[in-house]
Amino acid sequence: MRDRADLVIVGGGVVGLSLACQLARMGFCDVVVLEQGYLCFGASGRNGGGIRQQWTTEENILLMKESVRLFRRMAAETNYNIWFRQGGYLFLARDGKTASTLEANMKLQNRLGVPTRMVSPERARGIVPGLDTRGVEVCAYNPTDGVLFPFPALWGMAKVATQLGVEINTYTRVTDIQTRGKQIVKVVTDRGAIATSRVVNAAGAWSWQIARMLGVELPNKPYRHEILVCEPLKPFLDPMVSDLSDGTYFSQTMRGEICGGISDPEEKSSMETRSSFRFLHRMCRSMLRLLPRLADVKVMRQWAGYYDETPDGNPILGPVEQVDGFIQLNGFGGHGFMLAPAIGRQAAEWLLRKVDHPMFEKYDLGRFARGEVEREIFVIG
Numbered sequence: 001m002r003d004r005a006d007l008v009i010v011g012g013g014v015v016g017l018s019l020a021c022q023l024a025r026m027g028f029c030d031v032v033v034l035e036q037g038y039l040c041f042g043a044s045g046r047n048g049g050g051i052r053q054q055w056t057t058e059e060n061i062l063l064m065k066e067s068v069r070l071f072r073r074m075a076a077e078t079n080y081n082i083w084f085r086q087g088g089y090l091f092l093a094r095d096g097k098t099a100s101t102l103e104a105n106m107k108l109q110n111r112l113g114v115p116t117r118m119v120s121p122e123r124a125r126g127i128v129p130g131l132d133t134r135g136v137e138v139c140a141y142n143p144t145d146g147v148l149f150p151f152p153a154l155w156g157m158a159k160v161a162t163q164l165g166v167e168i169n170t171y172t173r174v175t176d177i178q179t180r181g182k183q184i185v186k187v188v189t190d191r192g193a194i195a196t197s198r199v200v201n202a203a204g205a206w207s208w209q210i211a212r213m214l215g216v217e218l219p220n221k222p223y224r225h226e227i228l229v230c231e232p233l234k235p236f237l238d239p240m241v242s243d244l245s246d247g248t249y250f251s252q253t254m255r256g257e258i259c260g261g262i263s264d265p266e267e268k269s270s271m272e273t274r275s276s277f278r279f280l281h282r283m284c285r286s287m288l289r290l291l292p293r294l295a296d297v298k299v300m301r302q303w304a305g306y307y308d309e310t311p312d313g314n315p316i317l318g319p320v321e322q323v324d325g326f327i328q329l330n331g332f333g334g335h336g337f338m339l340a341p342a343i344g345r346q347a348a349e350w351l352l353r354k355v356d357h358p359m360f361e362k363y364d365l366g367r368f369a370r371g372e373v374e375r376e377i378f379v380i381g
């Protein structure tokens, strides 16, 4: 392992690797990534692979347009098939308030070039054969959203970064970060120390622990989020289907499996990743309500990962006041995978070329103390 680097990235998840890859592409390769486990150990190896541009704020819609553009090129650029399939996202609204939110979102998305349209329950049944739309008022459908297989996306980014000179150390846990005054001087790991003056905190649900090593308190909290996968079926389901009344979402992977999860308002913050019968029961009930034809399909596996949640549902990005060179890229909740390509690129531009991306001010840690908080209301996988 190198004993010094211009920049150390803590966390070999999609956010850390996307940044490493973009920095390397811009010619900045004196970078070390430190990952306590294997590359897909965190949320990046446990998610549903949903990639959507249907968001409620201009920032997120534009970021996701950029991410989709980057995901479309990723297989060719990395030589890893990431199985990105743009079959759309279909959001179901069962009440007037949700319906008008979807309608307002659609107008904003259309203005920014995302071709979302409102569809009647009858039209939705044409998009998803067998969909039970009883109780559904209206749906929002964007055919250019999609799903991918997260593992090869990470492996591809890691390969590109490594080939360009970045050092990625797996099974290397950061145990301390040492400072002199406000300056970072050293990152200590269980495999030795690295002298550096800049550290990026891309440790996902563990980010608060990394920040605490420097006396910085992040408001992020980890929440277990469970997910399951059913046996493979002949392809029949184009879009990711998401019922906004209970936060159910599911899609069909390129291998034919149905993969999805559901929000649980009773889940308390914890570092728990065991699977629960409660999830299995709630998820199966909800899937069967929406697609009764799945009744005989077998669940193959269920697992869990963390959502790294902030109080306003938006990430924490950029520097902190207390320590020079300590940069946050965390707090991505249930949507960090899709945002990572665009965030990684903008963060690299901001770090190297001093390109002024407004999100590094808007989403800095200081916003909570200043009370400048605007909640992203559309947080779902």
Ligand SMILES: Cc1cc2nc3c(=O)[nH]c(=O)nc-3n(C[C@H](O)[C@H](O)[C@H](O)COP(=O)(O)OP(=O)(O)OC[C@H]3O[C@@H](n4cnc5c(N)ncnc54)[C@H](O)[C@@H]3O)c2cc1C
Pocket: 010, 011, 012, 013, 014, 015, 016, 034, 035, 036, 037, 038, 039, 040, 041, 042, 043, 044, 045, 046, 047, 048, 049, 050, 051, 172, 173, 174, 175, 202, 203, 204, 205, 206, 207, 210, 225, 226, 227, 261, 304, 305, 306, 307, 329, 330, 331, 332, 333, 334, 335, 336, 337, 338, 339, 381
């Ligand atoms: C079940 C589930 C479904 C989801 N579905 C979607 C979806 O459909 N679409 C979407 O966009 N997002 C989804 N998400 C969210 C998405 O997976 C995350 O937002 C994203 O992966 C976060 O990436 P990250 O790099 O910030 O964190 P992580 O992938 O968690 O990476 C952080 C890494 O830091 C490492 N680390 C922590 N502490 C240390 C230390 N001390 N030393 C060294 N390394 C350390 C961890 O081991 C970890 O690998 C889902 C999440 C879950 C759990």
